[in-house]
Amino acid sequence: IKLDDKYYLSNEIILNDRFLILIKKDITKDYKTHLHIIKKAFIISVILVFFAFIGVYFVLGFLINKLLKTEEKLRKLNANLQEEVKNQVEIIKAKLDENTQKEQLLNHQSKLAALGEMIACIAHEYRQPLATLGAISSYLEISLEKQKIDDKFHQKLKEINPILNYMSKTIDEFYDFYKTKQEKSSFYVYEAILNSLTICNASLTRNAINTTLRLDKNLKINSYKNSLAHAIINLITNAKDALVNIKNPYIIINLYAYKNNIYISIKDNGIGVKKDLEEEIFKPYFSTKNGSGLGLFMIKNILNSELNADVFLKTRKIGANFYIRIAYE
Incomplete structure (x- = not known):
C-alpha cells in the first residue's frame, strides 16, 4: 500500500470480534x-x-551485395x-578452306556439347546452396519480426x-576451365585430373557413381593443362553414360609412369565395348549410343595435336x- 509517498507491507491480525491489529512495514527504499x-534494464x-x-541491417546489406x-x-x-562461340564460328567461316572447316566444325560442335554439360553442372552445383540460402533468409526474416535475436540467429x-x-569459387573454376586461349605451362598431371572431376562431380554424384583415385602426384609435364582436362572429362562422361542401369557403378582412375610414358587409366564396370570396335570408336561420327559420335x-x-599424346582402349x-599415354622425358 502507498501512504504519504511511501510504500508499506501490511498485515492484519484479528484477536477477537472487537480487536484488530494492523502491522505496517516501511519498504519505500527497497521498492x-x-x-x-x-x-x-528496460x-x-x-x-x-x-x-x-x-x-x-549492415550485415545483410553486405551479404546481399556479395550475392x-x-x-x-x-x-x-x-x-x-x-560471344566466344560466336567468334569461333566467324573465324571458321572466314579463314579456313573446306577440309579445315570440317575439322574445326567438329571441334566447335564438341565444345558446344561440353558447354551444355558445363552449364548443367553449374545449375546442379548451385541448386543446394541456393536452397540453403533461402532457408536461412526465411529464418532471419521471421526472427527479426519476432525480435528474437539469439545465438542461433548469429x-x-x-x-x-x-x-x-563456395558459389563464387565454383564460378571461377568453371570460367578458368573454359578459357580457349592457352599457353604451355608446367603442371602436375594429377591437378588436371582433379580439375576434370570438379566439372564432372555433380553428374557422378547424381548417378551414384563411386570414384576411386590412385594418383602418382610427382608426375609433372610442360603442356596444355585445359586440353588434357578436356580429354579426361570426355572419357569420364563416356564412362558415366556406360554405367546407366548398372548395379554398384564405379570408375577407377589411375595415374602412373612406365617406360618414359605417363599413363592415365580410366576404368569402369559398365556395358563395355566389343573387341572388334576398339579402333572404330575413334573415328568421326561413330557412336555406340544415340550421340554425335564426336x-x-x-x-x-x-x-x-596439342599434347604429344594418344588414347587407346583395352x-x-x-x-x-581407356588409356591416355603421354610422352614423358
Missing part, C-alpha cells in the same frame, strides 16, 4: 530501488535491440561464353558467407578401360 533497476534492452537491428556480385559474375560468364548469419564463397574422335585429335570382361 524505489527495485523500480530504478527495472527502468534501467532502457538497456531497448538500446541493445536498436544496435542489433543496425548490425543486422549480387556473384550473380553478375555468372551473367558475364554466360555472355562471354556466347550462427545462421555466419553460415551465409561460406556458402557465397567425343572420342575429338579426344584423339586434341591429344595428338577391352575387359566387365566394363571398359
Whole structure:
C-alpha cells in the first residue's frame, strides 16, 4: 500500500470480534530501488535491440551485395561464353578452306556439347546452396519480426558467407576451365585430373557413381593443362553414360609412369565395348549410343595435336578401360 509517498507491507491480525491489529512495514527504499533497476534494464534492452537491428541491417546489406556480385559474375560468364562461340564460328567461316572447316566444325560442335554439360553442372552445383540460402533468409526474416535475436540467429548469419564463397569459387573454376586461349605451362598431371572431376562431380554424384583415385602426384609435364582436362572429362562422361542401369557403378582412375610414358587409366564396370570396335570408336561420327559420335574422335585429335599424346582402349570382361599415354622425358 502507498501512504504519504511511501510504500508499506501490511498485515492484519484479528484477536477477537472487537480487536484488530494492523502491522505496517516501511519498504519505500527497497521498492524505489527495485523500480530504478527495472527502468534501467528496460532502457538497456531497448538500446541493445536498436544496435542489433543496425548490425543486422549492415550485415545483410553486405551479404546481399556479395550475392549480387556473384550473380553478375555468372551473367558475364554466360555472355562471354556466347560471344566466344560466336567468334569461333566467324573465324571458321572466314579463314579456313573446306577440309579445315570440317575439322574445326567438329571441334566447335564438341565444345558446344561440353558447354551444355558445363552449364548443367553449374545449375546442379548451385541448386543446394541456393536452397540453403533461402532457408536461412526465411529464418532471419521471421526472427527479426519476432525480435528474437539469439545465438542461433548469429550462427545462421555466419553460415551465409561460406556458402557465397563456395558459389563464387565454383564460378571461377568453371570460367578458368573454359578459357580457349592457352599457353604451355608446367603442371602436375594429377591437378588436371582433379580439375576434370570438379566439372564432372555433380553428374557422378547424381548417378551414384563411386570414384576411386590412385594418383602418382610427382608426375609433372610442360603442356596444355585445359586440353588434357578436356580429354579426361570426355572419357569420364563416356564412362558415366556406360554405367546407366548398372548395379554398384564405379570408375577407377589411375595415374602412373612406365617406360618414359605417363599413363592415365580410366576404368569402369559398365556395358563395355566389343573387341572388334576398339579402333572404330575413334573415328568421326561413330557412336555406340544415340550421340554425335564426336567425343572420342575429338579426344584423339586434341591429344595428338596439342599434347604429344594418344588414347587407346583395352577391352575387359566387365566394363571398359581407356588409356591416355603421354610422352614423358
